[in-house]
Amino acid sequence: MRNTHARQIDRRTVLRGTGAMMALPLLEAMLPKTSQAAAGIEKAIPKRMGIFYFGTGMNMREFEPETEGKEYQLSPTLQTVSKHKDDFTVLSGTYLEHGGGHEGDYTFSTGVKAKDSGTIKNEISMDQLAAEQIGRETRFPSLQMCVHRGTGFGGNLRTLSWNRNGIPLASENDPHILFNRLFKVDGPEEQEIRQTGFRQRRSILDAVMDDAKRLERNVSQQDGVKLDEYFSSVREVEKQLERDIDWSVKPKPAVDTNGMSDFSESYQIHMPSGQFVYERYAKMMYDLIALALETDSTRVVSYVVRQESSGGTFDEFGVSKGFHELTHHGNDPKNLAELAKVDRIYLSHWDYFINRLKSFKQIDNSTLLDHSLLGFSSGMGIGHSKDRLPTCLFGGKAVGIAHQGHLRLPTNTPLSRLWHTMLDRLDVQTGETFQDSSGVINELIA
Template sequence: MNILKIQPLKRRTFLRGAGTCLTLPWLEAMLPRTARAATETPQAVPRMGMFYFGTGMNMRQFYPQGYGNDAKLSRILTPLEPHRGDFTVLSGTCLEKGGGHGGAYPFATSIAIGEKQSISPDQLAAKLHGKHTRFPSLQLSVRRGTGFGSQILATISWNGQGVPLAAENDPQTIFNQLFRPASEQQKAKQSDEFRQRRSVLDAVLSDAHQLTGKLGQTDRHQLDQYFHSIREVEQTLSREIAWQDRPKPQPDMKGYGDYERVVAPEGNGKFVYDTYGKLMYDLIALAFQTDSTRVVSYVVRTELAGGVYPEFGVTKGYHELTHHGNDPKNLEELAKVDTIYMQHWRYFLDRLASIRDGDGTLLDHTMLGFSSGMGIGHSKDQLPTVLSGGSGLGIRHQTHLKLDDNTPLSSLWQTMLEKMGVTVEGPFQDSRGTIGELVG
């Protein structure tokens, strides 16, 4: 049916009957034909997020009781009850190269700490979807940078050369990058920087090409990798130039926090995690809503350091609590902290579910996978793995799904990539294939 041919209803349309007269509420059908055409439902696009919770969780109070849609949620997961039907807890996931405190390294690649990494799933998705957005992907973390070389890795994103991509942890900086318009002075400075970077790239490539004929096979291979890195820098530069004059989106910030006064984790003693955590999740929602990016990675909690904050009201750091020694108090406080993180996760799901997107909500068209590099007792199996959202993309949720023992975590990433429209050539990491129960 052509909506332009439908006559609009009058605003003062009444329902009459049984001696009553009721005014209809506002309906889209009351809009003029041209206005209704402008409000036709836009086609939704898929989004994905990968989230890392360092140092595992208290798995004794994590898994739901029973399986299937009616499984009873555990203490830690009880905050997610309002979103039953939009998430699935996956029991049986394993990270073969995980366990201990190096689990952030293989989390997205299945490659152990100390070995050459490969491209992470988020960056495979960014290759396909990044050409449509200002930012191919966002790397977020509670800790800035990469942390590469240490166990406190701040990122789970790796480029095609296995190089870690630095994460940002300051909500104000991220907000400005996404939404703050550049001044004319900033634009002029940016243009000068673009020209300088282009000149440097041209000079470097010219010198490097002259070396090619003088090198052996091993050195040529090394140089090819170098050229690949240079091309990535060129592509990034070209993207920045292409987007320089396009206005940034200006989202409606009613109901959102204050990004002007937020204190980052490296700030002063006024830092409050509850405020910070919600601002970071809101930024992801806003980035997805404005199609600034379709791919996000976020290290919510790093290994070893941090993880608890004064307002949590516990007596020890998170890492110390995980060495619980079966002490009931330690296990109780560990579960308390994990529950607080799930309260923030519910806040995130609430936000996404409140945003209309295409023929559903932002949550319907966004897949969010979280897990850790270890289970309880620093093991590599029994990971706290949950997939949320994506019902509009074909994800079939069932609250609690029992997988075969030692199912590689990479099977979840492969499942998400498939729903992002990414074609995986040949075997994917150590995956056994997509999780059919989620997509069948």
């Protein structure tokens, strides 16, 4: 029987055993007694967010509903997530001014024309703006994920995240590596290797800064400006190093993976033929996102679910072509049917993800989904257009979102208005202007 008059537990309490330490999840007993009223508990539950990219669009003829409002009729493709109808809003009319034609991945989360006349120059992405403000208290300010590792810079992107200097942040694609990074408790030997790495990084940074400062005395005013930008970048690396050192001595959370896949071995798209099953992979990645958010290991996630242009279909899907080839459908009924089939397969994995988020109950009996804002869309609609994007917002009921079913926005509404709305509900300050947004979507504000 639980003690109804139990003493308050410190939020930093850890469990010690067999030489290892593991952090506890957020418990009601960790809250100050004066804050156990509903308002206090609500404030104690972190707000989370995720943005998700489905490259090369979707078959909008099967995705976009014909009716509007809260009582709208689900489209054939959205029937895949029908049991979550009250937990999401379909947003028609979204638009990427610099999207379409396979370059929407570069502007998706930043809103700027990043690729111009052979040069690439981007700005901070919306998720990194959030990471700067709501990611400070977590081990990982943000997580970047993709079916392929790296950035893909110069080609089809593998990341949606760009720092304040317009540098793309690399994604990880192996669930095994991600799981270990998030939850594996390191032994003494691994800890020593990490500490050695910290010392080496510090030595390199010190040497680089010393050389740069000597050089600064002998350069022009214009070069001095460039060096100042360089110093800012180095200071950003230094801050991250200090964060890594600080978090290295804090225990990682214990997680229950019962009912989930085995994360003990590497599982990647590049495995030998016949050994990789995308459905298993998708569930592993979505499970990891749910675990990371639930344990407050991060509050900000970006995931390139399907890369722009390349790949996108797998043998198990039972279709005749790659996803990009299918989008060049030529109004062929078979191509259009297979395109919609692939869309529904991806949304069936999304359905699994939403179910997982709903399975995590919070201390006020709400769900993890209620405290998470999840936006998905693409860099194009159908026919490689920059409008009529497949856009949805899931979750967020506990952070001030009022779902509208199917909300038809004015033609060519910037996608950034959705990002603006999400950031607003997360209490992230965006400044006087945010990308090309004209303001939050008021209909979604509770």
